[in-house]
Amino acid sequence: MANQPASRCDGKIAPLCRVVRQAGDLTGPTALQDLYELWSASRRDGALPGRSEIDVFSLRPWLGYLNLVEPTEEDDGFRYRLFGSEIAGTLLCEMTASRVEDLPTSYAGFIVESYRLAQRERRPVFTCHDADQQARPYRWYRLILPLAAPRGDGALQFLTAAYPEFGVGEPMEGACEDPPPSS
Secondary structure, eight states: OTTBOOOEETTEEOOEEEEOSSGGGOOSOHHHHHHHHHHHHTOBTTBOOOGGGSOGGGGGGGTTSEEEEEEOSSSSOEEEEEOOHHHHHHHTSOOTTSBGGGOSSTTHHHHHHHHHHHHHHTSOEEEEEEEEETTEEEEEEEEEEEEOOTTSSSOOEEEEEEEEEESOOSOOOOOBOOOOOOO
C-alpha cells in the first residue's frame, strides 16, 4: 500500500493508508490525534504499550468508536474482540467476535491490509476512505494503534478508533504513502 499514487474511481480517490510517526500525520477528527497522544504517552522506552498500560477510564471520550482487534490463530486474518457501538450503529451490524474479513462492505480487504501494515511495521496506521451506506455518502477516518501482545508470543492486538463523517461531497486528496520521518 505504501507509495501508491492516488487514483480516482467514480469521483472518489483511492483509500488513504499511511504509517503514523507523529500526531501531525493525522487528519480528520481531533479525537484521533488525542487518542494517538494517549497511546504515545503510554509507551515506555519506545516499546509498544500493552492493554494494561492504558487506563481504561482514560478511553471514555472514545467509547463507542473503539474496536479491539487481534490476529486469528488459524490464519493470517483478524478478529474483532470488541466492536464499538457507534460504529455498529453506522454500519447497521454488530461485529464483536467476527472476522474483519467478514465486514459487509466492499472495503473489508483494504481494512485487513491496513491491519497487516500495522502488524508488520509495529507502528500506528491512519486510514481514510469514502463509503456509502444506504445511499448516505460518508467518509471513515481510522487510527490503528498496535498494542503489545498479552500472551508474549509476538501476536499484536490493535486498539482502533473509527469515526464517520457524513455528507462528504468532495473527493479525498492525498495518496497512500508513508509520511517522511519526523526530525
